[in-house]
Each structure stands twice: as C-alpha cells, then as structure tokens.
Amino acid sequence: MRLLLAEDEKALSKALTAILERNNYSVDAVYDGQSALEYLETDNYDGVILDIMMPKVDGLTVLRKVREKGNLIPILLLTAKSEVDDKVEGLDAGANDYLTKPFHSKELLARIRAITRTQSAQTTSKLTFGNVTLDQATFELSTAKDSFRLANKEFQMIELLMSNPHQLIPSERFLEKIWGYDSDTEINVVWVYISYLRKKLTALHADIQIKATRNAGYSLEELT
Structure with a gap:
C-alpha cells in the first residue's frame, strides 16, 4: 500500500517515513502543499497523510482541491493541538480523520488502517x-x-x-x-x-x- 506523506518538518517526516516503512507501507514524502498536489495527479496512492501548516499551499487548500476534483482518496490530517477550528474545517472539507500532534506511532498506524480499510471496501464511486x-x-x-x-x-x-x-x-x-x-x-x-x-x-x-x-x-x- 502506497502513501503520500506531506509534512514540512523534515525530521518528523523522516521519522514517520521510517515508522510507516517498517509496517510495510511504501511512502513518498513531500514538504509543501504544491508538491503534494503534483504528486496526487499521478493517482498512484492509497492514502494521504497531510499536515495543515505547510509552505506554498496549506493542507486545507490541498484537501479542498483534491475533493473538488472528485478524488475520494483517504486523507488523514495532522494538526497542532490548538488548531480546533482547522480540525472542524478539515472534516467539513472532506478529511477522513485527523490526528493531533504529538501522537503515538500506534495511533497513527491505527488511523491509517481505518481510513484505508473503508476506501478499499468501496469498488465504485x-x-x-x-x-x-x-x-x-x-x-x-x-x-x-x-x-x-x-x-x-x-x-x-x-x-x-x-x-x-x-x-x-x-x-x-x-x-x-x-x-x-x-x-x-x-x-x-x-x-x-x-x-x-x-x-x-x-x-x-x-x-x-x-x-x-x-x-x-x-x-x-x-x-x-
């Protein structure tokens, strides 16, 4: 299963990539929202981990653009603890779930399993x-x-x-x-x-x- 990780904190991105790869996911890491949109054009992913605060294009804008195209790929938002409004806005815009930083790797993996399991069960739009x-x-x-x-x-x-x-x-x-x-x-x-x-x-x-x-x-x- 291939995931796109969009997180601009490179140390965190590297750590998350290592965790995911140890759990048999293939991961492409990008560090800004514009790159995330470009990578998603390939339609080659089973899920997205998307940080809200990113340069060039923020995560919420990426989310809206993806959903506006009718792309139903599972998206997990990463948010800071204080960004309550962003969580609500993200869910309203079509995010499948969110995870508040800091988080435990086990919870991240559980959330990914949950959102990708729902998507894989759907063979039609x-x-x-x-x-x-x-x-x-x-x-x-x-x-x-x-x-x-x-x-x-x-x-x-x-x-x-x-x-x-x-x-x-x-x-x-x-x-x-x-x-x-x-x-x-x-x-x-x-x-x-x-x-x-x-x-x-x-x-x-x-x-x-x-x-x-x-x-x-x-x-x-x-x-x-």
Missing part, C-alpha cells in the same frame, strides 16, 4: 441500496424520481449508512466520525441530521428507510 443511489463524487442522492445534492454532513451520514446496510450504527459513532473525536457538539445533532435525511428519502419516493432502535442507534432498512 456510487453506493446503491434499494432504489436509492448515492454518488460519492458529486454528493448526489437520487432515485428515478428525483435527486438532491447533499450538504457535507448529510452526505457523510448517509454514506456511512449505505456502506453498512442493516447494521446498527450508534449515535456516538456518527458524532465521532463526522463531527470529530473531541467535538463539543451535542449528541442530539445526529437526530437532527437523520430527520433531514428522512425527509429527503420520502421526497425521493425511496423504498428504504432509516430505522431508529431506541438507545442503540440507526440502521438503513428496506421499507416493509
């Missing part, structure tokens, strides 16, 4: 369940009747549900994955976004539904 299709490149949720272009958090929630049909997903899992591990967001925001998605599914005449299981979570099921 479209997810389909029942008569509903989610285009992961355009954020469009559609049936033969109509379509909606979803906001980022709506998209991430329905993507998680459609990637795991019939599986019960706790509210806490939505909150951690979409709003972030240290988010101060209240748990009831999950219900609010579930409500938005239910209304869209109804408007689309979908033959699937988001089912709530009391005190357990939500699952995507066929209408009965």
Whole structure:
C-alpha cells in the first residue's frame, strides 16, 4: 500500500517515513502543499497523510482541491493541538480523520488502517441500496424520481449508512466520525441530521428507510 506523506518538518517526516516503512507501507514524502498536489495527479496512492501548516499551499487548500476534483482518496490530517477550528474545517472539507500532534506511532498506524480499510471496501464511486443511489463524487442522492445534492454532513451520514446496510450504527459513532473525536457538539445533532435525511428519502419516493432502535442507534432498512 502506497502513501503520500506531506509534512514540512523534515525530521518528523523522516521519522514517520521510517515508522510507516517498517509496517510495510511504501511512502513518498513531500514538504509543501504544491508538491503534494503534483504528486496526487499521478493517482498512484492509497492514502494521504497531510499536515495543515505547510509552505506554498496549506493542507486545507490541498484537501479542498483534491475533493473538488472528485478524488475520494483517504486523507488523514495532522494538526497542532490548538488548531480546533482547522480540525472542524478539515472534516467539513472532506478529511477522513485527523490526528493531533504529538501522537503515538500506534495511533497513527491505527488511523491509517481505518481510513484505508473503508476506501478499499468501496469498488465504485456510487453506493446503491434499494432504489436509492448515492454518488460519492458529486454528493448526489437520487432515485428515478428525483435527486438532491447533499450538504457535507448529510452526505457523510448517509454514506456511512449505505456502506453498512442493516447494521446498527450508534449515535456516538456518527458524532465521532463526522463531527470529530473531541467535538463539543451535542449528541442530539445526529437526530437532527437523520430527520433531514428522512425527509429527503420520502421526497425521493425511496423504498428504504432509516430505522431508529431506541438507545442503540440507526440502521438503513428496506421499507416493509
């Protein structure tokens, strides 16, 4: 598995490269955002580790440019502890996860395994369940009747549900994955976004539904 590491602190980059290579990853290291964009043009990577603070082009701009092209490559952001707004902005812009410096190598490896495992399970840019299709490149949720272009958090929630049909997903899992591990967001925001998605599914005449299981979570099921 090949990773692109974009980190301008060369000593840290060298240490991370050594850790990753010892764990059987192939790594290309770059030291600024412009180089990261150029390397990503080759479409030769399974994941990206992207520092936010970089010269020439910052990490958040790199992230936005990659997602604007419809590239769904897994991206792990590296952030400083004080950059709370950057974490939120990064997740909203399409980052798969983030890691706050300083971090333990075991956590880095676990996060990489998690984001690349999700990506490798997806063989298409479209997810389909029942008569509903989610285009992961355009954020469009559609049936033969109509379509909606979803906001980022709506998209991430329905993507998680459609990637795991019939599986019960706790509210806490939505909150951690979409709003972030240290988010101060209240748990009831999950219900609010579930409500938005239910209304869209109804408007689309979908033959699937988001089912709530009391005190357990939500699952995507066929209408009965």
